[in-house]
Amino acid sequence: MTDQTPSSNPGYLTDERVMMRDLARTFTREEVLPVANRLDPEKGDIPRELVERMGDLGFFGILIPEELGGLGLGAFEYCLVAEELARGWMSVASIIARGNSFYHAVGGPPEERRAKIAAMAKGRYLGAAALSEPQTGSDLSSVACRARRDGDEWVITGNKYWCTFADGADFIRVLCRIDEPLPASGRARTVSVVVEKPRGELPEGVTGSPIPKIGYFGWKTWELHFDGVRAAVDPRESDGRAFQATAAGLEVARAHTAARSIGLAQAALDHAIGYAQERVQFGEPIANFQAIRFKIATMATEIEAARQLMYHTCHEIDAGRPATVQTSMVKYFASEMAERVTSEALQILGGAGYTTLHPVERFWRDARLTKIFEGTSEIQQRIISDRLLGKPVRPARS
Structure with missing residues (x-):
């Protein structure tokens, strides 16, 4: 490195x-x-x-x-x-x-x-989030997993998907709907319920299995079923707007995804440069070939552009200024960049890049995920375009 x-x-x-x-x-x-x-x-x-x-x-x-x-x-x-x-x-x-x-x-x-x-x-009490469901991904306002109030406890029943670290965490934060609608909008209320659990196990009343993934190894991602799971009511969770609070907290999460994307791309570039300087073909290092040199120049430029956008975005967040559009832009730009750059790095390594003998294939697999989690690239484009153009106005049907 x-x-x-x-x-x-x-x-x-x-x-x-x-x-x-x-x-x-x-x-x-x-x-x-x-x-x-x-x-x-x-x-x-x-x-x-x-x-x-x-x-x-x-x-x-x-x-x-x-x-x-x-x-x-x-x-x-x-x-x-x-x-x-x-x-x-x-x-x-x-x-x-x-x-x-x-x-x-x-x-x-x-x-x-x-x-x-x-x-x-200190890393000694960590959480997991159960937000998405088998039929609910980007539209978290439509979650079907339900929480029913029973005295000072919630009783949770339903299914969750894409819950990473469900086994290793000390608690799981579960996004649920409750039956009473929100005033005016009529949309279902949502609550975020904290379910305490022993580390290394699923909570009592929860069954599940790891989802087979093509990358993002290091921890397991779970499909979970909650069957009458009880958890204490948090008096701070009172207005039924947990989905809105979750959405409001995505600014830092999307900047964090941009940072991870940039790190993956930088690692892939570093490895590709080292390989190109050592790999000899036609009697000279492939780093001498213009095609390879131009690839590396383009990769480095794209990484630095994403990094500077991330720096600016984080500066805006820390200054307390609204940064919804900026975080969508940096998440979109950096994740798309990371897939391109890691793919180019793999190409520079040629057949060696398509083996597990080099970490570039790991960077490539993991970079592909950054375009999906914390809001897909398409969701980011929608947020950005809605701010620039206003939300679409559908013509009335006659």
């Missing part, structure tokens, strides 16, 4: 941010990449020891306020670290969200909640 990253805008990269980036880069090179190269081919899980090491470095608490045991930093630092971790294994770059993006979901009495969040900042 070499460093082919160009020098970047010093106005964004303060000394403190450079130190944090370099810490994550060294950790990835020395600890993440060897584990990924060993375990990804056998679809193994991220070792608990690696998670604990990341917790010790503070990676799970970047966004958690200092008074709750975290680092109290912003989306910029979060995405800097995620980009570097993704250069080793995207799943490792993803698991840090199970602390940073989940601390708002932690319930319970104040002291208990503070203790859990402090543990979360």
